[in-house]
Every structure is written in C-alpha cells, then in structure tokens.
Amino acid sequence: KSGFIGIIGRPNVGKSTLLNAILGEKIAITTDKPQTTRNSIRGIYTKRNGDDDDCQMIFIDTPGIHKPRNKLGSIMTDMALNTFKEVDVVLFLVDDELSAGPGDKYIVELLKNIETPVFLIINKIDKLDPEKYRRIYEEYNELGVFDEIIGASALSGKNVDALLAKLKSRL
Ligand code: GDP
Ligand code: MG
Numbered sequence: 510k511s512g513f514i515g516i517i518g519r520p521n522v523g524k525s526t527l528l529n530a531i532l533g534e535k536i537a538i539t540t541d542k543p544q545t546t547r548n549s550i551r552g553i554y555t556k557r558n559g560d561d562d563d564c565q566m567i568f569i570d571t572p573g574i575h576k577p578r579n580k581l582g583s584i585m586t587d588m589a590l591n592t593f594k595e596v597d598v599v600l601f602l603v604d605d606e607l608s609a610g611p612g613d614k615y616i617v618e619l620l621k622n623i624e625t626p627v628f629l630i631i632n633k634i635d636k637l638d639p640e641k642y643r644r645i646y647e648e649y650n651e652l653g654v655f656d657e658i659i660g661a662s663a664l665s666g667k668n669v670d671a672l673l674a675k676l677k678s679r680l
C-alpha cells in the first residue's frame with residue numbers, strides 16, 4: 510500500500526511537529542513563529558517487513574493558508590487546493606474551536622469543495638481539558654465534512670499510531 514497525505518492547518522497548530530512525530534526525525538522545521546514552512550516539505554514514512562502490513566506514505570506539509578489578501582496569497586491558496594486534490598487523504602489540524610477565529614472557517618470552506626477524504630486532527634490534547642476537547646469535537650462533527658475525527662498530541666506522540674493505522678486503511 511502507498512499513498513500521499515497532505516497536512517494542513519493554521520500556522521502554529523502543530524503540522525511540522527506531527528510530521529516529525531510520524532517520521533521520527535527532524536525534517537520539517539518547527540517554531541513559534543508562523544509560516545516557517547514556506548514550501549511543501551515532503552517526508553516519506555516506510556514500513557517494510559515483507560508482510561501485508563507494508564506501506565509507504567508520502568507526507569506534504571503545506572504552508573499555513575489564510576484568506577488571500579493579495580496576488581501572492583491567492584497563488585499560495587491555489588497551490589494548497591491543488592495539493593488537496595492530488596493527495597489520497599488530507600489531515601486538517603486544529604487546536605481550538607471553530608468559532609475561535611476566522612482562520613479555520615476559511616480552510617473548512619475550502620475543504621467542503623474537495624472529494625478527497627479529510628481527517629480532522631484535534632491536536633495538543635495534552636493541554637486541552639476534556640470539556641474543551643468535547644466542545645471542539647462537537648462543533649466540527651456537526652459540519653459533517655470529516656471522514657474521521659481524531660484527538661492527538663503531536664508533541665507527546667499520543668494517538669499518532671492510531672492515526673497512522675486509520676491512514677493506512679484508506680490507502
Ligand atoms: P506548524 O506551524 O503548524 O507547523 O506548527 P509547529 O509544528 O511549528 O508547532 C508550533 C508550536 O506548537 C511549537 O512550539 C510546538 O512545540 C507546539 N506544539 C505542536 N504540537 C503540540 C502538541 O501536541 N502539544 C503541545 N502542547 N504543543 C504542541
Ligand atoms: Mg510548520
């Protein structure tokens with residue numbers, strides 16, 4: 510099995526950290542400053558034992574996209590949209606409620622118009638209290654846009670294996 514996975518979400522939500530957790534090495538650059546990842550940095554996860562479990566996933570870390578305010582912004586958004594259409598699964602990372610700000614709403618509108626399966630990853634569960642997690646979950650679940658909703662911590666690695674297993678089942 511093999512396939513392409515696109516990672517998308519607001520700046521600082523943990524996309525690069527998740528990619529690092531999956532790949533187990535420092536490939537993407539993580540920082541507190543938004544938009545360090547200027548290009549799609551691809552990482553390849555390979556599991557090769559010679560059995561049915563073997564798989565390869567090629568990850569594409571898209572730069573943070575936001576409502577375009579100028580020509581460059583709209584070119585970057587178009588690039589991100591094309592990426593969504595070309596991958597097998599899109600991972601959309603969030604760490605807050607949809608109502609918290611305009612950034613995620615814009616991405617959700619883009620995701621409504623693509624055929625590719627989208628997994629919602631509620632990241633940073635290590636610092637979300639259960640009530641907050643439940644509110645985030647409910648708000649996104651109501652939209653009916655997501656094929657899976659998974660709580661995870663890219664930083665601690667919690668649920669990253671479960672995510673990989675769900676991804677594998679879509680390839
Ligand atoms: P990106 O802009 O989406 O690529 O975000 P980064 O991966 O660069 O992460 C931004 C910040 O969030 C960094 O300081 C990370 O250490 C932190 N971060 C990422 N994932 C988690 C997580 O699961 N839990 C916590 N507590 N912090 C995280
Ligand atoms: Mg990044």
